[in-house]
Amino acid sequence: MERQPPKWILSLLNSFCHADHLDEVRGDLEEVYRLRVSTMPIYRANWLLFKEVIFSFKSYVISGDKNSYPSNNQTIMLRNYLTIAYRNLMKNKFYSALNIFGLTLGLTCSLLIFSYVANELSFDKFHNNAENTYRVIERVTGEDGVVQEHSASVPWPVGPTLQSDHPDAIVTRMYKAWQKEPLMSDVDKTKKFYEKEIFFVDTSFFKTFSFEVITGDKLTALKQPQSVVTTESTANRYFGSTDVIGKTLILENSLELTVTGVSKDVVPNSHFHYDFLIPLLNLEDIFKATGNNWGWQGWYWNPVHTYVTLPDRYAVNDFEDYMKTVVQDHFPKQIVDLSELYLQPLNDIHTTTDLYQELEPSISKESIYIAAVIAGFILLIAAINFINLSTASAIRRSKEVAMRKVLGSTRKNLVMQFFGESVLMSFFSLILAAVAMYFIFPTFEYLLDAFINIEQILTIPVITAVLLGTFILGIISGIYPAFILSGFKPADVLKTSKSTGNKSINLFRKSLVVFQFMISIILLVSAFVIYQQYHFLTSKELGFSKEEIVLIPIRGTTIIENPESFKTELIGHPEVIAASAISDILGQDVPSRPFGITGYDDPQNIPGLFTDHDFAKTFGVNLIGGRDFDKTNEADHQNLLINEAMVDFLKDKNWEGQLVGWGRGKKQIIGMVEDFNYMSLKTDIKPLFIGFSNSFISYVAVRVNEGSVYNTLEKLEASWKKFEPEKPFVPLFLDQKLNEQYQSERKTGELIGYFSGLAILIAFLGLVGLVTYRVNSRVHEIGIRKVLGATAANILNLLSVEFILLVLIANLLAWPLAWYAMTSWLENFTYKIALEWWHFGAAGMVAVLIAAVTVFTRSYKVIQTNPVETIREN
Amino acid sequence: MTQLGNLEEMILLLVLKFNESEAYAVSIAEEYENVMNKTISIPAVHTVLKRLESKKFIDSKLGEATQLRGGKKKRLYKVTQPGYEVLREIQHNRASLWQEVPKLNFD
Numbered sequence: 001m002e003r004q005p006p007k008w009i010l011s012l013l014n015s016f017c018h019a020d021h022l023d024e025v026r027g028d029l030e031e032v033y034r035l036r037v038s039t040m041p042i043y044r045a046n047w048l049l050f051k052e053v054i055f056s057f058k059s060y061v062i063s064g065d066k067n068s069y070p071s072n073n074q075t076i077m078l079r080n081y082l083t084i085a086y087r088n089l090m091k092n093k094f095y096s097a098l099n100i101f102g103l104t105l106g107l108t109c110s111l112l113i114f115s116y117v118a119n120e121l122s123f124d125k126f127h128n129n130a131e132n133t134y135r136v137i138e139r140v141t142g143e144d145g146v147v148q149e150h151s152a153s154v155p156w157p158v159g160p161t162l163q164s165d166h167p168d169a170i171v172t173r174m175y176k177a178w179q180k181e182p183l184m185s186d187v188d189k190t191k192k193f194y195e196k197e198i199f200f201v202d203t204s205f206f207k208t209f210s211f212e213v214i215t216g217d218k219l220t221a222l223k224q225p226q227s228v229v230t231t232e233s234t235a236n237r238y239f240g241s242t243d244v245i246g247k248t249l250i251l252e253n254s255l256e257l258t259v260t261g262v263s264k265d266v267v268p269n270s271h272f273h274y275d276f277l278i279p280l281l282n283l284e285d286i287f288k289a290t291g292n293n294w295g296w297q298g299w300y301w302n303p304v305h306t307y308v309t310l311p312d313r314y315a316v317n318d319f320e321d322y323m324k325t326v327v328q329d330h331f332p333k334q335i336v337d338l339s340e341l342y343l344q345p346l347n348d349i350h351t352t353t354d355l356y357q358e359l360e361p362s363i364s365k366e367s368i369y370i371a372a373v374i375a376g377f378i379l380l381i382a383a384i385n386f387i388n389l390s391t392a393s394a395i396r397r398s399k400e401v402a403m404r405k406v407l408g409s410t411r412k413n414l415v416m417q418f419f420g421e422s423v424l425m426s427f428f429s430l431i432l433a434a435v436a437m438y439f440i441f442p443t444f445e446y447l448l449d450a451f452i453n454i455e456q457i458l459t460i461p462v463i464t465a466v467l468l469g470t471f472i473l474g475i476i477s478g479i480y481p482a483f484i485l486s487g488f489k490p491a492d493v494l495k496t497s498k499s500t501g502n503k504s505i506n507l508f509r510k511s512l513v514v515f516q517f518m519i520s521i522i523l524l525v526s527a528f529v530i531y532q533q534y535h536f537l538t539s540k541e542l543g544f545s546k547e548e549i550v551l552i553p554i555r556g557t558t559i560i561e562n563p564e565s566f567k568t569e570l571i572g573h574p575e576v577i578a579a580s581a582i583s584d585i586l587g588q589d590v591p592s593r594p595f596g597i598t599g600y601d602d603p604q605n606i607p608g609l610f611t612d613h614d615f616a617k618t619f620g621v622n623l624i625g626g627r628d629f630d631k632t633n634e635a636d637h638q639n640l641l642i643n644e645a646m647v648d649f650l651k652d653k654n655w656e657g658q659l660v661g662w663g664r665g666k667k668q669i670i671g672m673v674e675d676f677n678y679m680s681l682k683t684d685i686k687p688l689f690i691g692f693s694n695s696f697i698s699y700v701a702v703r704v705n706e707g708s709v710y711n712t713l714e715k716l717e718a719s720w721k722k723f724e725p726e727k728p729f730v731p732l733f734l735d736q737k738l739n740e741q742y743q744s745e746r747k748t749g750e751l752i753g754y755f756s757g758l759a760i761l762i763a764f765l766g767l768v769g770l771v772t773y774r775v776n777s778r779v780h781e782i783g784i785r786k787v788l789g790a791t792a793a794n795i796l797n798l799l800s801v802e803f804i805l806l807v808l809i810a811n812l813l814a815w816p817l818a819w820y821a822m823t824s825w826l827e828n829f830t831y832k833i834a835l836e837w838w839h840f841g842a843a844g845m846v847a848v849l850i851a852a853v854t855v856f857t858r859s860y861k862v863i864q865t866n867p868v869e870t871i872r873e874n
Numbered sequence: 875m876t877q878l879g880n881l882e883e884m885i886l887l888l889v890l891k892f893n894e895s896e897a898y899a900v901s902i903a904e905e906y907e908n909v910m911n912k913t914i915s916i917p918a919v920h921t922v923l924k925r926l927e928s929k930k931f932i933d934s935k936l937g938e939a940t941q942l943r944g945g946k947k948k949r950l951y952k953v954t955q956p957g958y959e960v961l962r963e964i965q966h967n968r969a970s971l972w973q974e975v976p977k978l979n980f981d
Binding site: 004005021023024025026027028029030031032034035051052055056 | 917920939942946949
């Protein structure tokens, strides 16, 4: 029997070749094939045939005759679908614009949030060893089981001990000068700045972290003491170029550093951002230069961030067990049984929020997920819009559907057609959204007050996810119109002149509108509540005055040796009411320190604030018992003040004159002040000791006359120059400093505010579409009603009741949900506002007003039309 | 003057050769292989023929079907007058060039 060419190869040819040429091409190929079969093995002939079919693609499709018809039925239909889709878009420009605009808004919004979420989740993932790298965390738990200190940093010797016990692990320590911002200058002292982001690091730094070094050698740059690695922008700031190897920088006017490397600026999604890296090789000098006068390198003080990169074969659990022995062997007696060291994965650092000494603000996983959920909801609202609008316009296309069915279209064809259209629309919107993103992105970053590492986020999986997501969005949006429309019976549609939607369609669409408004109202209520809470936090009475107080950092200056004379100089200005040295920024944080209290066996970790004379006067704190530090009494330098909350904590309630253990000595309590919020408002007021000390102080707080803060600054600076002519004067304003603590609340409130606005806008677009459709389908009814004597008000009432009712239902559904969400959010705060009815009422009103305005404006034209016009039409 | 590629010229010549009998893709490909000692694929011949046709150097019509071709018709080609002239011109130019070339002896 003669050998036939394989059918599948030939059908491949059929699928693309024009009918005009199919015969001759196929004939030629078959002829050659049959000739070949007799001279070569069959598989080889098949292979050649296959190759020739593939090569024919070029000559018969791409360079096919321009005027010849596409032969293929599928191609014709595809072309027809596209044409019809295009014509429909053009025919209903209003609906199409609403549709695409709504979808684009929704996509833009959710892409923005998505990029934010992806950025927050991508922190520190860029390090080569990210998976195996951990930070050592110290947790000290009190005897009552309450965590006393949960710190991201550990004592100095922890790192070297781990390293010497495990030579194959990579251990790196980082020490940041917390207490002050050191002064950095170039050789001529022409450029000098207080620098926040100076890190003293071990030589192994670049083995642990994969930051990119552009000039200099990664491995040797941190080997020499007194060398420094800077970032590109820092190098430009000091030297105006990045070619700075070998140049000199001076730390605190004393320590000369040679630049040995320049790295790229640290990417936004890193949990710390250094400007300078200085080898941790000459601690003495570093301590001296950074004004650290403890300098204690023992196992108690814990200022050092320590990172461990474990080789693959190490189990985290085993290493943590080993660290237990380190605690047992080395930690000081009073905390050895309470302390614990454990490993925190590098990738979790940014999403862990409860650590003391964290390098930069972190964000809880919860907030990231909330953001993702909001993005999802906004997308859903946009999809619902699409469903609503395309169902509305689809009902007008029922004749097309009927016609197609009559001409032999199957249900499958129709479903595919409508899916195709909605997928096409969502991809079109994606393109618009991408363009919009490009313009909005800087504003978004500004609002977030954070940078998003877009290059790192835009990976192939993410792009695939976005494309897939858009595709799914198209499918979801198209699913309802596709199945409803394709289900029409051609006879019904073609017989009646009027196309109608049935009741279940209307009910479905109404519930979609209710859902949209429900989500918008929830977001709006949240925005109101969060913003009001922020306002409350920044304006609450703290028990001390934060306005009119200027803080002058003095750590590392000569003033610290004799603050009294500097204070005297300051008080000489008529605008200055009082001045007091202080150890911490009041209202932000006061670290706990061990005090020995009568009745307790072990030293208790209690917040300890250090000041000197006139503390109460400067901050407007009320003394309610005993007396303040007396300037004439030298013995008061060893005495203490307490707050009211302390009385509850003391075992012996008779506080006056009680002795408290501090270091090796004892201090006497001489006075009590009214409670004030010395920590952030996220925590309650706890017991507090206020001690007198010159060595712990970091700032001089100056209280000036109301309204004269800015006028006084020049005078303060003049006084500063008398004491510190070399160093720049950089005052802080206490109220600003304290308000900064609540930036994340402000940001969240603002962002949710914007997004709720957008959600409402999208819902509004959907409503516009729906109202327009409803009004248009009732044109005749309205005309007849008018003829029978209905007034414009009657008709408006008739039309609006339906929609206003929907929005009211949305309100009723939204309120309990919003109440629940906001109550649980407010539980994070010790000091919080009460939820009030107007939070809900106002959000509801906004929604109802928007609905009313929509209905009125869309109905107006129809109501104004002369009934003759509308009724005569048919 | 319309440019004619090397392969185009060759195929056009082959069409001319079969002008009075059957000039179609398979016969042209076979003859090409005989003359040039090189193989050529059918799609390549198709492509060149189409190009020549669009340049109006050849004309085509459908011929008869055979059993060997699975009952499919052939497309038969004929050289047009412009096609013939182009070939002649090339031939002429070459010939006159050859006339002026010195006779060489590479021993």
